[in-house]
Amino acid sequence: MNISITKTTNPKQKPDQNDLGFGQYFTDHMFIMDYTEGKGWHDPRIVPYAPLELDPSCMVLHYGQAIFEGLKAYKTSKGEILLFRPEKNMERVNSSNDRLVIPRIDVDFGVKAIKELVKVDVDWIPDAPGTSLYIRPFIIATDPYLGVRPSNTYKFIIILSPVGAYYKEGINPVKIYVESNYVRAVKGGLGYAKTVANYASSLKAQVEAKHSGYTQVLWLDGIEKKYIEEVGTMNVFFKIDGEIITPSLEGSILPGITRMSTIELLKKSGIPVTERRISIEELYAAHAAGKLDEAFGTGTAAVISPIGEFNWNENSITVNEGKIGPVASKVYETITGIQSGDMEDAFGWTQKVL
Amino acid sequence: MNISITKTTNPKQKPDQNDLGFGQYFTDHMFIMDYTEGKGWHDPRIVPYAPLELDPSCMVLHYGQAIFEGLKAYKTSKGEILLFRPEKNMERVNSSNDRLVIPRIDVDFGVKAIKELVKVDVDWIPDAPGTSLYIRPFIIATDPYLGVRPSNTYKFIIILSPVGAYYKEGINPVKIYVESNYVRAVKGGLGYAKTVANYASSLKAQVEAKHSGYTQVLWLDGIEKKYIEEVGTMNVFFKIDGEIITPSLEGSILPGITRMSTIELLKKSGIPVTERRISIEELYAAHAAGKLDEAFGTGTAAVISPIGEFNWNENSITVNEGKIGPVASKVYETITGIQSGDMEDAFGWTQKVL
Ligand SMILES: Cc1ncc(COP(=O)(O)O)c(C=O)c1O
Ligand SMILES: Cc1ncc(COP(=O)(O)O)c(C=O)c1O
Numbered sequence: 001m002n003i004s005i006t007k008t009t010n011p012k013q014k015p016d017q018n019d020l021g022f023g024q025y026f027t028d029h030m031f032i033m034d035y036t037e038g039k040g041w042h043d044p045r046i047v048p049y050a051p052l053e054l055d056p057s058c059m060v061l062h063y064g065q066a067i068f069e070g071l072k073a074y075k076t077s078k079g080e081i082l083l084f085r086p087e088k089n090m091e092r093v094n095s096s097n098d099r100l101v102i103p104r105i106d107v108d109f110g111v112k113a114i115k116e117l118v119k120v121d122v123d124w125i126p127d128a129p130g131t132s133l134y135i136r137p138f139i140i141a142t143d144p145y146l147g148v149r150p151s152n153t154y155k156f157i158i159i160l161s162p163v164g165a166y167y168k169e170g171i172n173p174v175k176i177y178v179e180s181n182y183v184r185a186v187k188g189g190l191g192y193a194k195t196v197a198n199y200a201s202s203l204k205a206q207v208e209a210k211h212s213g214y215t216q217v218l219w220l221d222g223i224e225k226k227y228i229e230e231v232g233t234m235n236v237f238f239k240i241d242g243e244i245i246t247p248s249l250e251g252s253i254l255p256g257i258t259r260m261s262t263i264e265l266l267k268k269s270g271i272p273v274t275e276r277r278i279s280i281e282e283l284y285a286a287h288a289a290g291k292l293d294e295a296f297g298t299g300t301a302a303v304i305s306p307i308g309e310f311n312w313n314e315n316s317i318t319v320n321e322g323k324i325g326p327v328a329s330k331v332y333e334t335i336t337g338i339q340s341g342d343m344e345d346a347f348g349w350t351q352k353v354l
Numbered sequence: 355m356n357i358s359i360t361k362t363t364n365p366k367q368k369p370d371q372n373d374l375g376f377g378q379y380f381t382d383h384m385f386i387m388d389y390t391e392g393k394g395w396h397d398p399r400i401v402p403y404a405p406l407e408l409d410p411s412c413m414v415l416h417y418g419q420a421i422f423e424g425l426k427a428y429k430t431s432k433g434e435i436l437l438f439r440p441e442k443n444m445e446r447v448n449s450s451n452d453r454l455v456i457p458r459i460d461v462d463f464g465v466k467a468i469k470e471l472v473k474v475d476v477d478w479i480p481d482a483p484g485t486s487l488y489i490r491p492f493i494i495a496t497d498p499y500l501g502v503r504p505s506n507t508y509k510f511i512i513i514l515s516p517v518g519a520y521y522k523e524g525i526n527p528v529k530i531y532v533e534s535n536y537v538r539a540v541k542g543g544l545g546y547a548k549t550v551a552n553y554a555s556s557l558k559a560q561v562e563a564k565h566s567g568y569t570q571v572l573w574l575d576g577i578e579k580k581y582i583e584e585v586g587t588m589n590v591f592f593k594i595d596g597e598i599i600t601p602s603l604e605g606s607i608l609p610g611i612t613r614m615s616t617i618e619l620l621k622k623s624g625i626p627v628t629e630r631r632i633s634i635e636e637l638y639a640a641h642a643a644g645k646l647d648e649a650f651g652t653g654t655a656a657v658i659s660p661i662g663e664f665n666w667n668e669n670s671i672t673v674n675e676g677k678i679g680p681v682a683s684k685v686y687e688t689i690t691g692i693q694s695g696d697m698e699d700a701f702g703w704t705q706k707v708l
Contacts, residue, residue, distance in 0.1 A: 022501050140415055197418050199416070199502050
């Protein structure tokens with residue numbers, strides 16, 4: 001399929017590179033492709049960024065049949081534009097699509113669409129250290145119909161947003177509230193899919209945690225409220241008594257691409273990662289025994305986010321004196337080094353756009 | 355607040371009353387009201403039905419922060435227009451809003467908005483037996499922003515759809531597939547809220563059940579996969595050994611307004627309803643002992659939907675020889691009688707629009 005390109009005749013003013021924040025500015029163009037039952041995905045096009053016209057009865061607004069992805073394009077010091085494992089995001093699109101009964105998209109074509117769009121808006125990619133171009137592919141159900149059933153029409157859309165450095169003033173470990181009241185997802189549900197429902201269900205817990213001075217919540221499993229799942233928009237890793245542990249993927253947590261990369265990276269450095277269930281009691285017991293050496297989150301937004309404190313049922317524990325530890329540092333430096341082109345990409349993780 | 359009215363200059367052709375189906379035709383007007391942080395809900399207006407212009411980064415499309423309701427307006431044989439307990443729907447809006455961190459809406463104002471809109475499109479209310487005007491209030495988060503947090507802006511919208519009779523060829527009991535793989539909702543999650551996430555999570559199970567010849571799935575609790583929750587878009591009732599039982603509201607099922615009305619109605623007729631947890635084993639044991647007299651669903655769409663067959667792990671049981679039972683019949687006739695104005699409304703459930 002050929003992607004048609006219609007350029008804007010009215011380019012926007014670009015925002016100040018030092019004040020980008022996250023997800024609030026959007027570039028001049030977007031990618032759109034339609035799906036119609038019987039016809040398949042068709043009419044891929046890059047067009048000026050503009051409001052979508054959606055019928056008020058449009059199914060996504062009523063039944064949440066929608067999925068999304070998040071990845072970034074980085075400008076290297078040599079001026080190259082790199083993507084980090086974009087095929088993994090497109091594979092996850094299809095895993096999410098299967099769960100939400102949305103038709104699959106060809107992985108290679110999806111990556112091509114991302115690249116073409118990034119090329120068109122290449123001038124929007126910021127180059128201050130730590131900045132990048134956030135890429136948000138998403139799919140929405142568009143039938144104008146109120147019955148509960150999968151839609152027969154969809155739109156696959158990609159939008160781009162220049163984003164600021166996550167750590168402007170150095171890496172500050174976060175304070176995490178262990179949630180024992182609200183549940184994000186449960187086995188048999190939607191937890192492993194990157195779908196709107198999981199974020200809707202997280203809002204209330206997040207607001208309450210913020211209120212109490214915590215950055216994010218750590219979710220426990222929905223069945224026993226015992227096993228550690230993930231944090232906000234990050235997977236979690238622990239170093240306990242020298243062993244690196246991350247919760248195994250059991251259907252209720254998102255299989256993060258940074259998680260996968262962290263596991264592969266550590267393995268290659270001779271540091272094995274154990275993927276298994278780990279309970280919050282075990283974490284607290286390890287801390288009590290002086291064996292909880294590190295805790296950190298992994299995700300596209302921050303790459304690595306060290307965790308300095310947990311609060312579980314009003315019991316607070318501090319990890320590694322509230323400082324980033326050596327494993328988190330090493331992973332952070334390697335992944336961001338590869339993304340920024342400053343380190344050799346021995347894994348073949350990056351794809352060059354330009 | 356005053357509701358401004360802008361009438362369409364281009365009214366649509368009305369659909370054939372005998373071929374309305376459900377949720378596929380929409381009237382000439384819609385109600386919209388905006389929310390902005392600091393300003394509250396404002397600018398309530400009735401305007402011509404038209405597409406919404408939504409920024410592609412609009413939060414509802416990414417994080418599913420949205421809720422909805424469903425109720426009906428009925429035309430009586432005397433030509434009056436009645437609503438059925440609309441204040442209960444608006445109360446449920448606020449319960450859903452609280453869970454989704456959406457600002458509340460004044461219940462009386464919400465009911466007034468529904469009435470005003472129905473009046474403007476009164477000519478759209480069909481009058482063939484069993485037909486009605488379906489009313490869909492909904493709220494969507496509209497910030498053009500990709501960070502995960504509650505939106506600062508929202509739209510409350512009401513649209514109307516003339517719908518056909520649910521039972522055109524008499525009441526036919528449905529076949530229900532007991533779902534033991536997928537989970538709709540779990541305690542601590544969103545189950546009790548009427549929010550898009552719960553419907554997104556139901557689609558795959560529903561499609562698979564349809565494939566195997568079943569109308570809908572019966573959800574079991576997400577923790578033990580043991581206790582009966584609800585069916586598709588209906589709550590469930592059983593008559594076992596003379597006792598009427600419906601699952602108690604424990605946070606994971608929708609508190610249906612038809613469920614509430616059924617309980618109140620039966621109570622007034624001297625038939626108590628026990629609200630308690632009931633396991634699928636208990637249901638099957640009751641059937642084996644010849645004591646499962648009736649099973650039926652309750653919901654706005656069909657009012658009562660008798661269940662003729664269950665399939666749980668490939669074990670099928672037939673209820674009441676696949677026919678509607680006396681309790682389901684009585685509830686159906688009373689509620690539809692009150693809605694259509696043919697029976698006296700001893701409960702004060704209806705509100706007159708015109
Ligand atoms: C719920 C959740 N968990 C984990 C992650 C981390 O995934 P990734 O490393 O692919 O960004 C994300 C996404 O960013 C997320 O939304
Ligand atoms: C999941 C679910 N359960 C139950 C019901 C029944 O609720 P009500 O009787 O208020 O229509 C509905 C809605 O119609 C529903 O969507």
